[in-house]
Amino acid sequence: MALFTYETKKDTRSGFGAGMEYLSVNNPKVVALCADLIGSLKLEAFIKNSPERFFQTGIAEANMIGLAAGLSIGGYVPFATTFANFGTGRVYDQIRQSVAYSGKNVKIACSHAGLTLGEDGATHQILEDIGLMKMLPGMVVINPCDYNQTKAATIAAAEYDGPVYLRFGRPVVPVFTPENQKFEIGKALHLIEGSDVSIFATGHLVWEAIIAAEILLEKGIHAEVINIHTIKPLDTQAIHASVAKTGCVVSAEEHQINGGLGDSIAQYLALNLPTPQEFVGVNDSFGESGKPADLMEKYGLNAQAIVDKAIKAIARKKA
């Protein structure tokens, strides 16, 4: 049986574009910068509505981060945008010094995160960005799951005063969260109630977790699915309450296992509620070229992988 339904599939980056379109009209302090990827970031509407608040930086991401820090000093709310690989790893020190350590109100908004950018291959498929960004003191890290949530997260990031990393992607995925939802940074969302295993998923893996829960239900297993759209600050209260009930965990993310959401959950649980945990994520390897769905299958990042790990986690609980 279907626990969730959807009418359309859209890319999360278009949700970002819709959020920026909203902000172009509703928040005169928001400015956007882009390193030669306007179409990929879906910034056309923002630029059309407020051309004076858009800054084309060319293919020069380090400068873009510094410019954004400067614009924030002058009272603006800059969104520095490019692909996730170039907006985080390539400019880590610029973000560290000019944004995070300087406490600047800069939003680093990046598309094409993870394996699902597909054919361009590993040079562009960053799988380390959540880890890089969450290690920076004071940095908020958000990875929304669908079009509607990405739009809402974009608007929420603009309202929040402080550095934010907003991560989204290229593939079309089911739009299953409500339109015009209120996005609360750091507040996990309960999607499915269950008592046998807690599945904590982020980004594109949230939909896969829902499918996994449906498959598990057919096997008589009641999985709880929680959408952790904010990896930092982590909603430890929601995690604690769920794990206290289920007694085992599967974390799921389109990211390296090292340094990702699962890591953050494991660290919290090790200190507060030691629990068997299984990790769905990329296991210390780079990606490669291919169709997104094929890549997710090969690297074990789909619903079936979550099902397998859930059964394993439950077995460890009973052992």
Added chain:
Amino acid sequence: MQTIELQKVASQVRRDILRQVHGCQSGHPGGSLGCTDLLVELYFNSMNLKSDVSGQVEFHMDGLNEDVFFLSNGHISPLLYSVLARRGYFPVAELASFRKLNTRLQGHPTPHEHLEGIRIASGSLGQGLSVAIGVAQAKKLNGDSSTVYCLMGDGEQNEGQVWEAAMYAPHHNVNNLIAFIDENGQQIDGPTEKVMNNLDLEAKYKAFGWQVLRVDGNDMAAITAVIQQAKSLFVNNKPVMVIMKTEMGAGVDFMMHSHKWHGVAPNDEQLALALGQLEETLGDY
């Protein structure tokens, strides 16, 4: 302020630099002494700074409707701290805490410690020009006609980000920015021409679309004049780069003509010798 008065302030600032670095036996006196005349000129003469009715400067992070300065080569922090303190941003006595545990005067400047006058962290080189350009563009959006200043080192020109910023500013007609390069010809591993030759910086910046001026960075009157000249060039809708020839260690004879004092603190004897060459004009902290 008259040139002679600025020179008196500079003498005190040089004393402050040496005493800060000596106090913690750490820091960078050479470049700090070399750039003293520029920062004193800016903060005590050319820059229009926000102040209350009594003339006391006020710090506002946004720097709206006032001139702002960004130090990209953050290691010359003892100079910036002295100038900010002497100008009234924070108590001069705080200079004694430079680089010591729990200080607001970190080894390299940072707003993290809420030190009045500091708007961005610097020290990891190559980032300040980008930040200054961002502030300059924010000023334009705000309809604010004041000027943004930035100082970089010549060794810092090795950093790729500098050239990303160099390409950006003329393309976007950032005509409210005056950047300076401290051309002292020295970097940590030796003379810049041996470590990584900048060759002709004037030709390079001109090729990138900047208006380029030159000045003797240890001639106070010449600095005042070149800033006026730079401002007169804003009408051409392009940023201005001032290549500023300085002497590392300027003001202390045995610290000049070498990169030896880039990051070395004087001992008691050397401090006494150096202070003997610099008049105490405003009272030591």
